Amino acid sequence: MRRNVWLITVLTLLLGLTGLVWAQAEKASDFASAGAPAKIKEAIEKSLADQGQAAKTKEVIKTDAEPGFLGLKGAPKQNLIVGLLWAVWVGWIFSTVGAFGGIMAGVGHITIFGLADYAKSFGKGHPLNTTITDSIRVSNQWLVGLSGIISSFNYYRMGRLVYPLGICLAIGGIGGSWLIPELTAGKISLSRYIGYFGIIVFIIGLFLIYELTPKGAAKKKAAKAAAAAFEKAVKDKADTAGQGVKVVEGSQIFMWIGVILAVASALWINLVSGSQWVAYILIIAALVLTIMIGQIKFTFFGVEFKFKAWIPMVGGFVIAAVASFLGVGGGFLYVPFLTSVAGLPMFLVAGTSALAVLVGMIASIFSYMVGKGVVISWGLIGAELVGIFIGSMIGPRTSKYIPDKVLKIIFIILAFYVGLRYTTKGFLGYSIVPPY
Amino acid sequence: MDYLALFISAVDPFLIAPYRWLGQPLAAWYLGTFILCIWATILTEITLAGAFYLNRKRLREVTTQTYEFHERSMNAKVAGDEKSFKAINRLANDAFGKTFFLQMAMGMASLWPAFLGAAWLQERFGEVVFFKLPGWLGGHELGFVAPYAVLYIVCRIIFTRLRTRIPGFKQLIERAGRT
Numbered sequence: 001m002r003r004n005v006w007l008i009t010v011l012t013l014l015l016g017l018t019g020l021v022w023a024q025a026e027k028a029s030d031f032a033s034a035g036a037p038a039k040i041k042e043a044i045e046k047s048l049a050d051q052g053q054a055a056k057t058k059e060v061i062k063t064d065a066e067p068g069f070l071g072l073k074g075a076p077k078q079n080l081i082v083g084l085l086w087a088v089w090v091g092w093i094f095s096t097v098g099a100f101g102g103i104m105a106g107v108g109h110i111t112i113f114g115l116a117d118y119a120k121s122f123g124k125g126h127p128l129n130t131t132i133t134d135s136i137r138v139s140n141q142w143l144v145g146l147s148g149i150i151s152s153f154n155y156y157r158m159g160r161l162v163y164p165l166g167i168c169l170a171i172g173g174i175g176g177s178w179l180i181p182e183l184t185a186g187k188i189s190l191s192r193y194i195g196y197f198g199i200i201v202f203i204i205g206l207f208l209i210y211e212l213t214p215k216g217a218a219k220k221k222a223a224k225a226a227a228a229a230f231e232k233a234v235k236d237k238a239d240t241a242g243q244g245v246k247v248v249e250g251s252q253i254f255m256w257i258g259v260i261l262a263v264a265s266a267l268w269i270n271l272v273s274g275s276q277w278v279a280y281i282l283i284i285a286a287l288v289l290t291i292m293i294g295q296i297k298f299t300f301f302g303v304e305f306k307f308k309a310w311i312p313m314v315g316g317f318v319i320a321a322v323a324s325f326l327g328v329g330g331g332f333l334y335v336p337f338l339t340s341v342a343g344l345p346m347f348l349v350a351g352t353s354a355l356a357v358l359v360g361m362i363a364s365i366f367s368y369m370v371g372k373g374v375v376i377s378w379g380l381i382g383a384e385l386v387g388i389f390i391g392s393m394i395g396p397r398t399s400k401y402i403p404d405k406v407l408k409i410i411f412i413i414l415a416f417y418v419g420l421r422y423t424t425k426g427f428l429g430y431s432i433v434p435p436y
Numbered sequence: 437m438d439y440l441a442l443f444i445s446a447v448d449p450f451l452i453a454p455y456r457w458l459g460q461p462l463a464a465w466y467l468g469t470f471i472l473c474i475w476a477t478i479l480t481e482i483t484l485a486g487a488f489y490l491n492r493k494r495l496r497e498v499t500t501q502t503y504e505f506h507e508r509s510m511n512a513k514v515a516g517d518e519k520s521f522k523a524i525n526r527l528a529n530d531a532f533g534k535t536f537f538l539q540m541a542m543g544m545a546s547l548w549p550a551f552l553g554a555a556w557l558q559e560r561f562g563e564v565v566f567f568k569l570p571g572w573l574g575g576h577e578l579g580f581v582a583p584y585a586v587l588y589i590v591c592r593i594i595f596t597r598l599r600t601r602i603p604g605f606k607q608l609i610e611r612a613g614r615t
Binding site: 081091094095096219220301302303336340343345346350377378379380382383385388389393396399 | 439440443444483487490491493494495502505506509510513514521522523525526527528529532533534536537538540541542544546547548549550551552554555558569
């Protein structure tokens with residue numbers, strides 16, 4: 001019970017500090033409504049200090065227009081009907097295929113709501129271009145990262161969390177989650193962002209294609225045959241005392257010190273102005289300590305499992321960095337990484353990776369919104385959640401009429417279309433597939 | 437048409453009323469926000485219960501498949517067949533993916549009242565400063581999100597413990613299979 005209270009208190013404090021960005025009151029600008037977030041007003045002021053950017057600001061922002069997205073005058077207004085319908089589509093995907101829903105949510109923020117084209121209209125390097133891009137990235141993260149909150153508590157209650165694994169993932173994840181906002185917030189233009197987004201979507205599409213090849217299909221067939229062979233329970237399994245997780249080996253002191261240093265580094269970089277090198281030293285120390293943990297052994301179901309601590313740490317770092325940069329990709333990458341690379345059973349990996357997604361999300365959102373002052377539109381996300389709920393009700397009812405293979409083919413086509421469009425638009429400046 | 441602005445102005449008289457019950461501004465704000473959290477919690481619980489009830493068949497199917505593959509993978513591991521363990525584990529992953537994302541969509545979608553509540557608070561109290569951190573912590577000022585998030589989480593925890601005693605909710609949760 002006490003651990004629950006601790007965990008909830010820590011999470012609440014971290015989540016609560018995201019309120020920092022809205023508290024600063026500044027005088028109204030001609031280019032944004034009085035209620036526009038401070039970060040938007042700062043970006044406008046910054047652009048007006050540069051002659052070239054000031055001209056662009058005055059060209060794009062219509063001072064006599066109604067405020068739109070994030071209080072910018074003349075900005076696209078959030079068409080909630082379109083947003084809701086798109087979110088229904090996202091919810092449908094989540095509840096039928098599973099993965100790829102985050103990608104679709106990202107596509108919604110980028111393309112469907114017209115935010116990307118608006119950001120691009122300010123030109124590369126313009127403060128408002130990068131501010132709106134960062135808002136899109138964080139909005140993506142909110143939607144996908146919320147999954148971590150919901151599932152983590154459930155898995156914890158079910159005893160399906162392997163805490164040494166979770167801690168190693170968290171140490172790497174926290175590092176990846178604040179380093180990326182620190183290094184990229186305010187520096188990534190919309191074009192570059194959608195270019196990288198397109199590349200990741202391509203990679204996902206390639207994975208989906210592999211599953212449909214004869215080699216991929218044969219592997220799945222062999223796995224199903226093996227599953228049928230092991231249908232009968234092992235005779236002694238029912239009375240095996242060690243069915244829960246029991247940690248046998250692994251330095252606990254290094255583990256806990258490592259995670260404390262990692263959390264301290266994230267707090268330092270975001271709250272303390274100046275002496276930022278301290279945060280870098282703290283995270284490097286945390287990573288080194290994790291390597292020094294060595295091998296972690298635990299038993300589950302009466303069977304011994306082991307993994308080297310640095311493997312989930314590196315995986316957590318890379319996955320969290322990708323998820324933090326793009327706003328997607330955390331959830332579905334942890335499970336295949338841990339089962340393939342660390343050789344762990346799905347049952348345990350599922351719960352532990354949900355926690356890793358949650359920790360990474362908190363660290364990343366905290367870094368963007370507290371450390372960098374990135375703003376999001378709460379109402380837009382609220383409306384999207386309504387749509388996702390509706391979609392997740394429709395999905396189960398339609399899934400029985402659509403075979404898995406057909407769904408995969410649909411998503412491969414979508415992945416290639418989205419991948420092609422965003423990669424070319426991002427890096428070439430124009431799309432090679434319609435709409436051009 | 438700005439539907440969000442329309443929605444916010446429609447609910448504004450209802451939501452702002454509790455903020456006027458007390459004379460002291462800060463106490464009145466916390467009381468009003470706590471009541472906002474209660475409304476958000478009730479709507480969340482109803483949404484979740486509805487989601488689990490409507491999707492109970494599909495959830496049972498995908499969860500059963502996940503558990504079955506998991507058991508068989510562990511049987512293979514116990515028998516020392518590492519190749520079969522990895523192969524069946526991969527099937528368990530695929531099955532788990534469907535369970536996870538379905539439950540995730542239902543769960544996170546049920547948070548819509550909290551976010552719309554935040555949108556209303558942004559309009560009403562977006563520029564109010566609640567706390568200021570000391571200089572050595574950056575001197576940042578805290579807005580409404582910090583206390584709102586704390587109150588909402590506390591409300592959810594209290595409600596979880598009391599919901600089976602609230603008339604109507606016990607039956608709702610039992611029917612949804614969420615006891």
